[in-house]
Amino acid sequence: MVHKAAIRFSDAGRTEYTLSKETQDAGFGIEADELASIVRGHDTKGFNTHGGTEGIAKEVSSSFTDGISSSDVSRRQDIYGVNKYTEKPPRGFWTFVWEALHDLTLIILMVCAVVSIGVGIGTEGLPKGMYDGVGILLSIFLVVLVTAVSDYKQSLQFRDLDKEKKKIFVQVTRDGYRQKISIYDLVVGDIVNLSTGDIVPADGIFIFGYNLLIDESSLSGESEPLDVNQEKPFLLCGTKVQDGYATMLVTAVGMRTEWGKLMETLSEETDDETPLQVKLNGVATIIGKIGLVFAVLTFLVLTTRFLVVKFVHQEFSHWSSGDALKLLDFFAIAVTIIVVAVPEGLPLAVTLSLAFAMKKLMNDKALVRHLSACETMGSATSICTDKTGTLTTNHMVVDRIWFSGKNKELKGNEVKTETSETILAIFLQVIFLNTGAEVVKDKDGKTTILGQPTESALLELGILLGGDFDAFRQQYQIKNVEPFSSVRKKMSVLVTLPEGGTRAFCKGASEIVLGLCNKMIDCDGHSVDLSEEHMKNITNVINGFANEALRTLCLAFKDMDDGCNEDSIPEDGYTLVAVVGIKDPVRPGVMDAVRTCLAAGITVRMVTGDNIYTAKAIARECGILTEDGLALEGSEFRNKNPLEMKAIVSNIQVMARSLPSDKHTLVSYLRNVGEVVSVTGDGTNDAPALHESDIGLAMGIAGTEL
Incomplete structure (x- = not known):
């Protein structure tokens, strides 16, 4: 149930809210929309009017030391909302059928099928004349069915993936002690603990902390981090803690946050064709054009020959129904050439291969975000991986x-x-x-x-x-x-x-x-x-x-x-x-995985923030560092000029004491020398390299997302 408060505008143009009866009965002293607008609009005047952080905490019945009571969550959700975003309804099965019918190759085949049926009936009659055309239509039906079913299942898997991705936990103070809760359970009045690398889970106000730098580029596009303190206390959902740590009072959740307002303007994400599908569709188009050229030439040659023969035998002026059927038969031969030339099994082969690859990866606990990852991974020649949490257990x-x-x-x-x-x-x-x-x-x-x-x-x-x-x-x-x-x-x-x-x-x-x-x-x-x-x-x-x-x-x-x-x-x-x-012990199975990669011709490189000795020891234990391999520190790598980097980049197996920029530079140079690079990482510092790579594998506790 949503409660609305009376709204009026002051002479200064600022929106003023009248406290609703529902909010008063719930024991709160500020409306949800007013509270949300103060933080979203960085309204310092409104913030001070309500007594600053202490005053707002009092109005939402929250304590800086004890937080809120767990038994009070449902009451707060009724008044201030739930920390969930409105999502568009998922696409149904028939939507995928309609999209599958838009494939260029299938459109060409459908036109050929219709023409084949028309010509077949004209030359051979019913039902024999329909066999070829109906056969093509059945092939199209099979392709569309398999494609739609595969894409529909894929959408269901992505839906499950989104649910897994949203199982994010934050540290809050409730009932007088610190605990972990799901972001969905976050309510207005919660005291949230933030540290470096965290994503701000809701709009809020800074309470206490040290050196808090917030990256608001996801909202504002500004790359320069923002210093948040008691003078500039506003924190927006979806931004990232770049440095420092702090405690925050939640003031808005869900669709009332700045991020929620942004989500309303976003359209549903659609998956583009994979590179393989684009290439094969191009091949099918070329083959179709070649088939069309030869079909036209065949029809012209047969027709010309037929006319020359009639002219030689002086029968040019005498036309019969048999002559018309011969010309129709020539046209049928031309259509047959087009039908044979266009590979109706090609879309089915592409769809089945990608679907089976995706299913196999899902069985291996790898959640595929982009289907193109299935084919790109098959071409990978280099894997750049971090150490902690990826090669090791991350329990120190x-x-x-x-x-x-x-x-x-x-x-x-x-x-x-x-x-x-x-x-x-x-x-x-x-x-x-x-x-x-x-x-x-x-x-x-x-x-x-x-x-x-x-x-x-x-x-x-x-x-x-x-x-x-x-x-x-x-x-x-x-x-x-x-x-x-x-x-x-x-x-x-x-x-x-x-x-x-x-x-x-x-x-x-x-x-x-x-x-x-x-x-x-x-x-x-x-x-x-x-x-x-x-x-x-x-x-x-x-x-x-x-x-x-x-x-x-x-x-x-x-x-x-x-x-x-x-x-x-x-x-x-x-x-x-x-x-x-x-x-930090090495994960079970890592050594076998590295051996498998090396046997497949894939070079594994470890990029870590640890010192060179620890990095080399772990790399040797995993089988990454070989006798002829190069191990160096990030400072040594970044101080080299472009020519020197290009000369050694293929031999690097271990990079220690590296910055996020070093990993990004390494990936860039590997791609420049022709490597197909895959990057694994489990932290926010890996994001630049993950984005730069041909394929990024985000390693988490629950598995891997591609």
């Missing part, structure tokens, strides 16, 4: 730890017994305070870690060591955060210590963080200068971890001096605490 665990001053690596369960309390306390501070993940408990008391796999692995270790995430967060006040990004390759945070003073924590790629350190913690918990010998030993440890296919992270901290700016995160002068080796 801390496998090895090296503490400053100790000359041995410790397993996770050995840390507590063989490490001093001072080092352990700082170690837990780095883990629990410098993270974008969270440890949450549901109403049953079950503990769940929500966040990126690397950070989740560290939090699991912290809990194993007896740390209390909530206690650390309550004891220390976070002043500033620099979230992790693929460019910085590190995450930093600035906190206020309980005993006074400010401390900065940093974690990230080993070579990056180690370069920011000038001190280290020794075995007694004291801060000492980082000598060249120490640096050499630590570098050997990092390389040793990487050679064992471990992702390495360095953890460091810095106590801020009185003369430092205590509101900004420092870029150097850190003290190294530990080097952590995190393991």
Whole structure:
């Protein structure tokens, strides 16, 4: 049921809303359309009129700390709507039949069939004269039936695919604790947690966060990211978090969002003909034209011969019904040539081959978005794949730890017994305070870690060591955060210590963080200068971890001096605490899949953000890196000139420490040298390369979409 409020226009031209009785009875203080228009129109005046974020949260009965009550969802959906978009009704079976009849080859055959029936009846009578024409019509009927059935089944599969794609979960705060819910269950008043790479699931208002950059190019077309903060708090559905993280108050869902308004203007997507279908239709057209030329020549030759014979025998002036039948017979021969020349089985062969290919892929858990992928994959000569989540399981665990001053690596369960309390306390501070993940408990008391796999692995270790995430967060006040990004390759945070003073924590790629350190913690918990010998030993440890296919992270901290700016995160002068080796096991079946690709003449290339040693170790384990293969870092690749890139691009098997732009450049150069490139990826950073490739395979938890 949709409730409408009275609307009037103020002298200033701004739309004003009168609160409806239904909204008042439901306990809310603002109308759905008014609330939606404030965010969609970036209406700062209306936003301030309602008391800003706090005022609007009060009007929709939501709490920044506890969110809304789960029992309140249906009431909110009645007043503010459901987070679903109006979709056009699916096409029926007869629509596909009508579309199949528009095939050029079939149109030519239908014309030939009609002419054949007419000529056949004129020359041979009924029913014998109809046999050829009816046979052609039956062939056309079979082609149309198979095509329509195949396309109809394909549309049903796409419908199921769309349902799977829309099974997106977001992290919200409800009933006083953080939890995952489907985007369909999102309602106005929900408190949504956003982090780098997330798609904003509804229109909303910024509550709290750090360095939040929003990519609105999907709506506005502007490539420059927008800085969202308490002064510019409006967040629009369908935009993407490019950097930072934040919490958001949902103000509009479904068709009331900016994205919903855009969806109303979009027409239903239609699939174009595949390249193979285009080529074969072209072949059929050429064959038809050649057949037509020979049919006309045959008719002219036979007719000319017939007329010459009559002229020679001086019978030109005497015409009989038999002569007319001969001319009709010549025309029938010409039509037969056209019918034989045009391959009526060609459309059926194309349709069946693509349909069977699609069905086989579906059986292998590959959901085909574009049918052309079935044929393009058969021509692939190169596969560029990322590592985490594609070649590996994407479930990371801390496998090895090296503490400053100790000359041995410790397993996770050995840390507590063989490490001093001072080092352990700082170690837990780095883990629990410098993270974008969270440890949450549901109403049953079950503990769940929500966040990126690397950070989740560290939090699991912290809990194993007896740390209390909530206690650390309550004891220390976070002043500033620099979230992790693929460019910085590190995450930093600035906190206020309980005993006074400010401390900065940093974690990230080993070579990056180690370069920011000038001190280290020794075995007694004291801060000492980082000598060249120490640096050499630590570098050997990092390389040793990487050679064992471990992702390495360095953890460091810095106590801020009185003369430092205590509101900004420092870029150097850190003290190294530990080097952590995190393991991400290779997926079962990956090695067999790589061997199959190599046997088929397909080169597999791994492009990852990990360091060169980890990347090479995983690549060797998977069978990707061979003795004559080239492994290099993204910085080395991007610094080469075009001629050098073109010379080495075919030999590259591993690219480490790569940026999204590096993967895109690699794909572009491979295509320029004649490769048919397939790209697999599971993250937003893979999007440019997926778009540039001949075929993109988006790897997800549930399978693969082409």
